[in-house]
Amino acid sequence: MARRSEPTARMDDAARAGWLYYVAGRTQDEIATAMGISRQSAQRLVSLAVAERLIKVRLDHPIAACLELGEALRARYALRQVEVVPSDPAAGSTTVGIAEAGAAEIERWLKRQEPIILAVGTGRTLKAAVDQLPPMECPQHRIVSLTGNIGPDGSAAYYNVIFSMADAIKSRHFPMPLPVLCSSAEERDTLHEQPLVRSTLSLGAQADVTFVGIGELGPEGPLCVDGFLARAEMEDLVKGGAAGEICGWIFDRNGKLLRDSINDRVASVAIPSRETSCVIGLAQGRRKLAAIAAALKGGLINGLITDEATAEHLLQA
Amino acid sequence: MARRSEPTARMDDAARAGWLYYVAGRTQDEIATAMGISRQSAQRLVSLAVAERLIKVRLDHPIAACLELGEALRARYALRQVEVVPSDPAAGSTTVGIAEAGAAEIERWLKRQEPIILAVGTGRTLKAAVDQLPPMECPQHRIVSLTGNIGPDGSAAYYNVIFSMADAIKSRHFPMPLPVLCSSAEERDTLHEQPLVRSTLSLGAQADVTFVGIGELGPEGPLCVDGFLARAEMEDLVKGGAAGEICGWIFDRNGKLLRDSINDRVASVAIPSRETSCVIGLAQGRRKLAAIAAALKGGLINGLITDEATAEHLLQA
DNA sequence: GCTGAAGATGAGTAATTGCCCATGGGCAAA
DNA sequence: TTTGCCCATGGGCAATTACTCATCTTCAGC
Numbered sequence: 001m002a003r004r005s006e007p008t009a010r011m012d013d014a015a016r017a018g019w020l021y022y023v024a025g026r027t028q029d030e031i032a033t034a035m036g037i038s039r040q041s042a043q044r045l046v047s048l049a050v051a052e053r054l055i056k057v058r059l060d061h062p063i064a065a066c067l068e069l070g071e072a073l074r075a076r077y078a079l080r081q082v083e084v085v086p087s088d089p090a091a092g093s094t095t096v097g098i099a100e101a102g103a104a105e106i107e108r109w110l111k112r113q114e115p116i117i118l119a120v121g122t123g124r125t126l127k128a129a130v131d132q133l134p135p136m137e138c139p140q141h142r143i144v145s146l147t148g149n150i151g152p153d154g155s156a157a158y159y160n161v162i163f164s165m166a167d168a169i170k171s172r173h174f175p176m177p178l179p180v181l182c183s184s185a186e187e188r189d190t191l192h193e194q195p196l197v198r199s200t201l202s203l204g205a206q207a208d209v210t211f212v213g214i215g216e217l218g219p220e221g222p223l224c225v226d227g228f229l230a231r232a233e234m235e236d237l238v239k240g241g242a243a244g245e246i247c248g249w250i251f252d253r254n255g256k257l258l259r260d261s262i263n264d265r266v267a268s269v270a271i272p273s274r275e276t277s278c279v280i281g282l283a284q285g286r287r288k289l290a291a292i293a294a295a296l297k298g299g300l301i302n303g304l305i306t307d308e309a310t311a312e313h314l315l316q317a
Numbered sequence: 318m319a320r321r322s323e324p325t326a327r328m329d330d331a332a333r334a335g336w337l338y339y340v341a342g343r344t345q346d347e348i349a350t351a352m353g354i355s356r357q358s359a360q361r362l363v364s365l366a367v368a369e370r371l372i373k374v375r376l377d378h379p380i381a382a383c384l385e386l387g388e389a390l391r392a393r394y395a396l397r398q399v400e401v402v403p404s405d406p407a408a409g410s411t412t413v414g415i416a417e418a419g420a421a422e423i424e425r426w427l428k429r430q431e432p433i434i435l436a437v438g439t440g441r442t443l444k445a446a447v448d449q450l451p452p453m454e455c456p457q458h459r460i461v462s463l464t465g466n467i468g469p470d471g472s473a474a475y476y477n478v479i480f481s482m483a484d485a486i487k488s489r490h491f492p493m494p495l496p497v498l499c500s501s502a503e504e505r506d507t508l509h510e511q512p513l514v515r516s517t518l519s520l521g522a523q524a525d526v527t528f529v530g531i532g533e534l535g536p537e538g539p540l541c542v543d544g545f546l547a548r549a550e551m552e553d554l555v556k557g558g559a560a561g562e563i564c565g566w567i568f569d570r571n572g573k574l575l576r577d578s579i580n581d582r583v584a585s586v587a588i589p590s591r592e593t594s595c596v597i598g599l600a601q602g603r604r605k606l607a608a609i610a611a612a613l614k615g616g617l618i619n620g621l622i623t624d625e626a627t628a629e630h631l632l633q634a
Numbered sequence: 635g636c637t638g639a640a641g642a643t644g645a646g647t648a649a650t651t652g653c654c655c656a657t658g659g660g661c662a663a664a
Numbered sequence: 665t666t667t668g669c670c671c672a673t674g675g676g677c678a679a680t681t682a683c684t685c686a687t688c689t690t691c692a693g694c
Contacts, residue, residue, distance in 0.1 A: 015378035023381075024388065027650065036425035038674055043651065054378050057339040061332035061371050064340075120582065136599040273547035344680065357644060360681065 010045075017042055022057075026058050050258040054153065061167050062086050073304060076315070077296045080278055081105070083302035084311045088128070100130030102211065102282045109135070110169065115140040116208040119272060120161050122147045122180075123213020123222065125282045127161045129305075130168070138171040144203045146210065146247045146269040148178035152227040155183025159226065174200050178267040180248050184266035189269015202267035207277055211303040212301065214283035215245045216291045223248070223278050229262070237262060244291025246271060246281070246300055254291065274302040284310045293317050325364075328369070334359055336364030339374075347466045358442040379403050386628040390419045390621060393632070394613045397595055398422070400619035401628045419446030419528065419599045419622050426526050427486060432457040435524040436589060437478050439497075439566040440530020440539065442599045444478045446622075458488050463527065463564045465495035469544045476543065481585070491517050495584040497565055498545050502581035509584070521586035524594055529618065531600035532562040533608045535548040540565070546579070554579060561608025563588060563598070563617055571608065572615010591619040601627045610634050 002179055013035070020031045023053050032042035049055050051151070058064065066084040074082045083105060085097035101181055106129065109118060118141060120126065145162040166173045178197060182188040191197055215222045219236055223229045223245060240260060243253040247268040257263055280303030284291050295301050306314070334352065337343045349359035365370050375381070378482050383401040391399045399544030402414035423446065426435055435458060437443065439548060462479040463558050485491045496516060499505040508514060531538045534555055540546045540562060546554070547621070557577060560570040564585040567575050574580055589596055610631055623631070 011378070012380055014378055015380045018382065019376045019378075019381060019384045021386070023376065029650075036428055039651090040653095040674055041672085043653095044672090047652085049376075054376055056375050056377055058370055058373050058375075059332055059336045059340065059366075061328070061336075063329055063332045064336060067333065067336045067340070111353055274420055344679080355644060356681090358642085360683095361642090364682080 007276065009200045010048070011054075014045045014048040014052065014115050014138075015054050016043035018055045021049075022055055023048045050093070062080045062175040066308055066311070069308060069315065072315055073296075073311055077299075077304075079296075079302055079304055081280055085305070085307050087308040089183060096128070098125060098282055098284050098305055098307060099128035099132050103132035105305065106130070106133060106211060106282065108134055109140060110138050113140070115142070117141070117203060117206050119146050119207035119210040119269070120144075120213030121203050121210070121268075122159050122161060123215060123282070124159055125284065126211055126213040127159055127164055129211070129282060130164045131163045133165070133168040136169050136171075138169055142172045142174065142203065143169065144174040144200060144207065144269075145176050146204050146212070148180045148267045150177070150179040152179070152181070159222070174203055176200055176269070178265070180267060181262075182265045185261075188265055188267050201269050205272060207272040209278040209280065210272050211280050211282065212246050212271070214281045214288060214291050214295055214301075215243050216242060216288045217250070218285065219285075221245075233262070242295040244288070248296060251294055251298060251300060253294045253297075255294045255296070255300050271300055274299055278303050280305060282306075286310075286313070289313050289317075325366075328371075331362045331365040331369065331617075332371050334362035335372045338363045338366075339372055346611050357554070382615055383625055383628070386625060386632065389632055390613075390628055394616075394619075394621075396613075396619050396621055398597055400622040402622070402624050404625040415442060415599055415601050415622055415624060416445035416449050419443070420449035420595065422446060422622065423447070423450060423528060426460060427453055427455050427488075427622075434458070434459045434461060434520060434523050436461050436463050436521050436524035436527040436586070437482060438527070438529030438534060438585075439476050439478060440599070441476055442601065443527050443528055444476055446528070446599060447478045447481045447485070450482065453486050453488075455486055455488040458489050458615040459491065459520065460486065461491040461517060461524065461586075462493050463521050463529070463588070465493045465497045465584045467494070467496040469496070469498070476539070491520055493517055493584070493586070497584060498579075499582045502578075505582055505584050518586050518628070522589060524589040526595040526597065527589050528599065529563050529588070531598045531605060531608050531612055531618075534559050534561060534567070536606075537563045537604070538562075548581070560611040561605070563612060568615060569609055570611045570613045571616075572613070572617050589619055591616055595620050597622060599623075603627075603630070606630050 015194060017031050017035065020026045020034070021028065025105040028038050028042045028046060033038040035042065054137060063086065066086055070082040070084040073079060083101045085101045109116060110247045120143065130201055143162065145160060146161060149160040162173055162175050178191055182191065192201060217232060219231055224231060224234050240258065241252045242258055244251060246268040248264055249268060249271060252258060280300045281292070281295060281301040282305045289310065292306065292310065296304065296314070330352070337348045337351065338345065345359045345363060346356055349356045352359065360601060380403065383403055387401040388424060389401040390396060400418045403420045426433060437460065460479065460482055462477060464477060466477040469503050479490055479492050495508055499508065509518060536548055536551060541548060541551050554567060557575065558569045559567045559575055561568060565583040566588060567580055569575060596618045598609065598612060598618040599622045601624045606627065609623065609627065613631070614623065
């Protein structure tokens with residue numbers, strides 16, 4: 001009769017089926033019986049309701065916003081892995097949240113049965129994450145440091161995280177017995193020829209997953225604070241367009257590594273391939289925004305763990 | 318570590334799993350892999366998110382409100398079947414909507430393969446519904462009228478719907494060859510003793526599903542308008558506490574059938590058992606509110622097809 | 635340190651859902 | 665009126681999800 005010809009009738013049915021399924025929690029079989037149609041038709045109506053966006057789902061939890069932000073970042077920068085942690089409205093810093101999220105992600109990789117090579121960079125955020133790791137027995141994995149562990153004054157670089165990692169994780173560890181920054185390109189190349197270093201370099205290049213911090217530049221950046229670069233050098237870098245650094249590798253605002261006298265002296269392993277492995281950056285905070293944005297833009301990382309406020313700013317850019 | 322002991326961590330995970338499942342549309346298997354847990358745990362987290370009301374689903378369609386109202390009515394009056402149709406904001410009356418919904422419901426019953434007995438009452442709303450029925454071949458079913466088809470003046474009662482039904486539905490039909498109202502209780506009893514009538518009465522009592530209109534009382538009610546009752550009789554009835562009628566059976570505001578001189582003369586079949594069958598009332602409109610509410614309260618019907626505005630008023634009572 | 639309860643976990647299994655395909659009815663064009 | 669196309673329909677099957685049970689872990693209390 002008349003109602004058969006109305007094009008909206010199908011939509012009404014779809015809405016009804018969708019309501020019964022999602023709101024009332026009936027099975028599609030029950031819906032089919034109640035509406036006098038076959039189960040398959042009921043399924044089609046439910047699908048239709050979803051496809052036509054009649055059904056709106058939302059998550060009543062602070063984490064919902066984080067997941068949305070993460071999804072947006074993933075889509076924009078073609079990331080493999082994104083984690084956005086809530087910005088604690090009370091505390092000013094959310095390093096703790098990122099640290100926990102980072103630890104959880106590291107743990108997920110280490111839990112795997114099949115052997116992997118896990119590479120770590122450096123930085124305070126990354127160290128905080130590693131400090132959150134529970135003790136684990138992972139004899140099947142290998143953990144390699146991308147950066148040297150000798151500070152500018154010859155002492156062990158504090159923020160080289162592989163030793164912290166070794167405290168918690170029972171696994172084979174491969175530090176880099178090098179300074180972070182050599183005095184010259186030639187020295188760097190010579191050191192890299194050493195057999196022990198070469199094998200570590202090779203191992204780093206094969207990493208299945210890499211966790212790195214992202215450092216901002218400027219006089220307050222870690223390279224200056226930890227004494228690797230003098231203030232004047234830093235100012236020159238910034239004038240030259242540098243925007244941030246990962247494992248000491250300095251890049252511009254487009255995420256391109258600079259071809260300059262500093263990068264020629266960096267002793268770190270090259271950042272592993274983003275084509276064939278996961279390179280996950282941990283960073284947060286307004287001061288690091290430019291550095292993070294540049295790393296994302298240049299594809300230096302294909303994974304990111306950050307906080308809500310930082311994610312929002314990254315998306316506004 | 319610290320995060321293990323936080324009771325909110327599980328909720329966060331549940332929220333995350335729920336988001337990935339409902340918003341991002343991942344399978345539980347993918348979620349399990351992404352979160353580094355087993356399928357079962359992922360399923361539990363999704364369930365938890367639903368159970369804890371973290372997931373809110375809403376339906377973006379006018380019919381959503383109707384379905385909510387229907388569910389509320391069903392719960393309050395222990396109804397088996399409720400249908401609330403949208404109140405057309407443009408047109409004043411929504412009889413058309415109810416008619417279509419009623420026709421759809423009748424059709425659902427008639428589509429069944431196993432033989433059923435379908436009983437029909439009387440009324441304008443019900444007739445409008447029956448007029449919407451498409452032609453159908455239903456040799457397996459039997460359709461019986463609960464009310465007589467002889468009007469007060471001896472002519473065929475117009476709003477006896479079984480003849481309209483016979484036009485569309487190819488099935489065995491059983492009208493009641495009686496007046497609606499007899500001149501006395503004795504006459505009624507005598508007529509009911511006739512073999513043909515007795516078999517129809519018996520058939521009506523066995524009905525699997527019954528569709529009835531609900532009539533309001535007062536000088537504008539169908540009993541008066543159609544000339545079954547004189548105005549004075551009606552006034553007496555209302556004074557005596559009568560609130561409405563179904564198939565001529567008059568009931569008070571609690572849905573109890575009155576024990577009076579009118580009901581003693583009603584020739585209709587008794588309303589079939591609401592314990593063992595579906596008795597679905599079709600009615601709408603402010604004037605009928607008291608009658609519908611009374612029928613629901615007294616359990617004279619266990620199914621209802623009405624419109625949005627009426628449903629809202631019924632729930633406010 | 636031991637014990638018991640409560641809750642979490644994973645395997646197995648039943649139920650539910652999603653999808654493909656053959657079929658048939660309805661509608662438009664010829 | 666006939667022909668051909670389109671699309672809705674339901675059967676069948678694979679994928680996914682829900683549930684149950686036995687076992688394990690953890691933590692509080694003794």
